Amino acid sequence: MRWPRRPRYLAWLESGVSALLFLCAFVTVLTTIGIVAVLGVQTVGFFRIARIGITDFLFGVVLKPDARPPLFGVVPIFWGTMIVAIGSSMIALPIGLLSAIYLSEYAPRKARAILKPTLELLAGVPTIVYGYFALMLVTPVLRALLEPLGLRVETFNALSACVVVGVMIIPLVSSLSEDVLSSVPRGLREAAYGLGATKFEVSTRVVLPAGLSGVLASFILAISRAVGETMAVVLAAGMRPQITLNPLTSIETMTTYIVQVIGGEASYGTAKYLSLFAVGLSLFAVTLVLNIISGLILRHFREAYQ
């Protein structure tokens, strides 16, 4: 029996395809390297021109780029970022997880067919719309609720930013977690029901542990998203860099500081202009740390099913 010869060009095509795929993967690596390089170079320039030390920047508690001499402490905006990340997570993680459990374990097929796409639609709303939502709805409601108690709610306030960013990241948590939970094998559920478990026990003691790594990954993704959120926070929380525990006053986050510098009239090459790169690099570091933490968590909690 004779087989037809494999044409030469097929082998070329094969190696061409693999080279192309490699290039595509490499683009993302290159981008990351590029970002770090640009941020790094400009950050060095910032420290030279502003004539401040790294500790003044990292641990400085006052951020006044227009003062004389200017003060570039990053702590107030790091604080603001953390307030928004923690506050919005406190809203989004429980609600998102509970809705994921509801959707995957409790919801009748029809309810699920309507609810899931609706939740995912929330994720598609432009973030600036959430900002308006904060300004026009959330803050007035907060005022109506809290001012009778004698609390002063500023027009721009952290709480309202936490609420809208929280709502904004709920779909990230619920949608990803739901995917993970509903892909837990049916056999595990049947085994648990067969031992006389209630639906609640099956959900919380079999399905959730089996899908835990994916659920935690969705949490981290949502938190990273909250850390990086910009426009909604600008509109909701304003731009006052301060270290405060009062969520009813205006704050500034790292991202909104960058917006402020870019939107202002800082001219190219000045310390104020260059500071945005230093802040950008810090933001990058924060996200990197979150990613590393999530990697560690995943390795620790892995309860893999085949």
Next chain:
Amino acid sequence: MDRPAATVASGRLDPVVLATKALSVWYGSTLALREITIAIPRNKITALIGPSGCGKSTLLRCFNRMNDLIQGARMKGDVTFDGELISGEIDPVVLRRRIGMVFQKPNPFPKSIYNNVAWGARINGYRGDMDDLVERSLRRAALWDEVKNKLHHSGLDLSGGQQQRLCIARTLAVEPEVILMDEPCSALDPISTARVEDLMDDLKNDYTIVIVTHNMQQARRVSDMTACLMLDEAASDGHRTGILAEFSPTDLLFTNPKDPRTEAYITGRIG
């Protein structure tokens, strides 16, 4: 442990544990099982055989209300357990603790061997010595010697046959009265199969076992009674419904089948 009067009262136990009367099951609008009437004897092994799709698993899953988990599944007729009606408005959670199940594909939880066995007992509020219960159950399932040094390894690290015995141990730890087994050996090699069969023989004194199997030799080897289900030939719409062709002592059914369809099936002419 609260056992029903029928099992506590010594001496005069009702010889029938599980019974169905004119039980029909639908999935959506298709009839999967028609008017099954059968009585499962206590402390015996009953085998369910029949061609693929005739509703053996469906019947088995009626006994512990597992079909409740399938949307659109519906049953009509009576199922009784120790004389109590269990096909109506009962709490399936309580029922499933008393009627355990072993599945076709070994499905240990992605937890340690110890926790696999302890899981069911724990959620059912077991108050005794858990270490003792785990050891007893694993010994009962003929797995103890193989795993006693690695109780805290994942149950998924075991071989398929060991996993299936782990699933049996997990079921035993809940101390059920009946064990339903749906093709428990179909994923196992002959040696593991032989071990599971020995185990069933050993468990027979304390439990009632209902086993679905495609393996005629297995049914002959292990069971006391055999029910042969068939696909109804008279169905008009092309969909075929399961019916009970014959239910007799295993020796009789295999040597002297009363029903011609049973004979055709066990001699390999259908199915």
